[in-house]
Amino acid sequence: MxxxxxxxxxxxxxxxxxxxxxxxxxxxxxxxxxxxxxxxxxEPGGRVATHLSPFGSFDTGAQYFTVRDARFTQALDATAPDLVRRWSANAVRVLDEHGRVVEAAPPRRDAHWVAIPAMHRLPQRWAEPLQAASALHxxxxxxxxxxxxxxxxxxxxxxxxxxxxxxxxxxxxxxxxxxxxxxxxxxxxxxxxxxxxxxxxxxDMAPCWTLMLAYPNASQPGLQTLGPQWNAARSTHHRVAWLARESSKPGREPVERWTVQASPPWSREHENDDAGRVIGKLTKAFAEITGIRATPALAEAALWREAQTLKPxxxxxxxxxxxxxxxxxxxxxxxxxxxxxxxxxxxxxxxx
Structure with a gap:
């Protein structure tokens, strides 16, 4: 034989x-x-990460994702159709140093997609076959x-x-x-x-300081949201590049929460600052842009040392x-x- x-x-x-x-x-x-x-x-995920707080979750890295490639569409449909939702984000604005809208989102801007109940659920789902095979360390x-x-x-x-x-x-x-x-x-x-x-x-990859702010009092009857009517914006403020109302994303907790991501130049300049100093400076910038000057119940900062690709x-x-x-x-x-x-x-x- x-x-x-x-x-x-x-x-x-x-x-x-x-x-x-x-x-x-x-x-x-x-x-x-x-x-x-x-x-x-x-845990898996890299910068597709979520910070859990007593007031709800914060997507500290990737705020959303786009779906342009047909293979990415196929992968999401096959593995995570129950986890993916579209986030309208009120058609992202572009703001000047004082929080004034200087440009609305182009009408054909890519749709914003998020995982529910938080962004880290997508890599967790994708890691499951590897964990089942005892192949994830x-x-x-x-x-x-x-x-x-x-x-x-x-x-x-x-x-x-x-x-x-x-x-x-x-x-x-x-x-x-x-x-x-x-x-x-x-x-x-x-x-x-x-x-x-x-x-x-x-x-060349730039660092990014991320600020997390929570305002639980804004969830009380008669006070549904604080500050602007938009839910996400890009900013030309020298300290801040991106702001998002986390509580506006699908499947999120209702407590008013904001994530603020610093600009690459400012993050690089302040990469070695302590978190307390960064919280103070970014909270001030956040107030200048949004007009929200209330004291947050939670203010935390996290640093991604390699966040945004400047030169691929x-x-x-x-x-x-x-x-x-x-x-x-x-x-x-x-x-x-x-x-x-x-x-x-x-x-x-x-x-x-």
């Missing part, structure tokens, strides 16, 4: 469980590849990539957990970095992969077949949630 010869499944390690990493890992998994995903944070930071000590053609990852515990995960045919550009570059240099690291040198890589992904190392992320082509999805998907399709 002839013996059956089965080709062993290719083993892939994906570093980063943001939208790019999840799209890449899920695509490889569906193609029959063995995948392990390593995420430094305690949360709270696990990859510190170094090296050739496998036993099988030099393969890779091993050196990792550190939230409690400082260190492990080595070995036997990978491929390693995919789906983390922000500077993190990827640092990891590649530490791992003595300078040729790939050099390709990322020109990518200029191509959807990088892949070195001889090394078996690839890179993907929104920073390859832009800064949208959809850009991250497209980058991760196309890299997986290229190597699957």
């Amino acid at each position: 002839a013996r059956s010869h089965r080709t062993p499944r290719r083993q892939s390690a994906v570093i980063g469980a943001g939208m790019a990493g999840l799209a890449c890992a899920r695509t490889l998994q569906r193609a029959g590849h063995a995948v392990q995903v390593f995420e430094a944070a305690p 949360l709270g696990t930071r990859v510190t170094h990539i090296a050739r496998d000590a036993l099988v030099p053609a393969r890779w091993q990852l050196h990792t550190q957990g939230l409690e400082g515990d260190q492990r080595v995960h070995a036997g990978f045919d491929r390693v995919i970095l789906a983390v922000p550009a500077s993190q990827a570059r640092s990891l590649l240099l530490i791992s003595e992969l300078p040729s790939l690291a050099e390709a990322l040198a020109a990518v 890589l200029g191509q959807p992904w990088l892949w070195n077949a001889s090394l078996g190392v690839g890179l993907c992320g929104d920073w390859c082509i832009g800064h949208r949630v959809e850009d991250a999805f497209v980058s991760g998907l196309e890299l997986a399709l290229a190597i699957a």
Whole structure:
């Protein structure tokens, strides 16, 4: 009787469980590849993140997403039709330094979509097949990539957990970095992969300070909302680039809550400031723009050190077949949630 010869499944390690990493890992998994995903944070999603407070949730990173690519539409319809809702946002305004509307949204502006009850539910849903396969390692930071000590053609990852515990995960045919550009570059240099690291040198990602404000008194009878009648706006104020009334999004708690995202230049200038100082300066700017001068019941700030892509890589992904190392992320082509999805998907399709 002839013996059956089965080709062993290719083993892939994906570093980063943001939208790019999840799209890449899920695509490889569906193609029959063995995948392990390593995420430094305690939950998946990257900048598609939500902060939970006693007054309701705040989408601290991505405020919404667009759906331009048919493949993104198909993925959302197949995996999360119950989680996605359109957010009207009162047709986003553009404001001057004093909060005056200087430009209304163009009539053909892309629709704004959000996940319910908060943005982090979308990456959580996409991570479920990986978790079910015990293929998602949360709270696990990859510190170094090296050739496998036993099988030099393969890779091993050196990792550190939230409690400082260190492990080595070995036997990978491929390693995919789906983390922000500077993190990827640092990891590649530490791992003595300078040729790939050099390709990322020109990518520029700006930090972003995010302010969260809650006004529970505005939910009392007779006082439904504070300040302007619009729910979202882009601003030319030197400190503030974006404002959104979180409570206006579908499926959100009714307590009046605002998210304020600082401009890239201001965030970069104040990247090393303490949160208290940032809260004071951004709250003042928020009052100047919206006219809301009431004292918030909650005022918190969070910093994203790599938030908005100012200069992208200029191509959807990088892949070195001889090394078996690839890179993907929104920073390859832009800064949208959809850009991250497209980058991760196309890299997986290229190597699957």
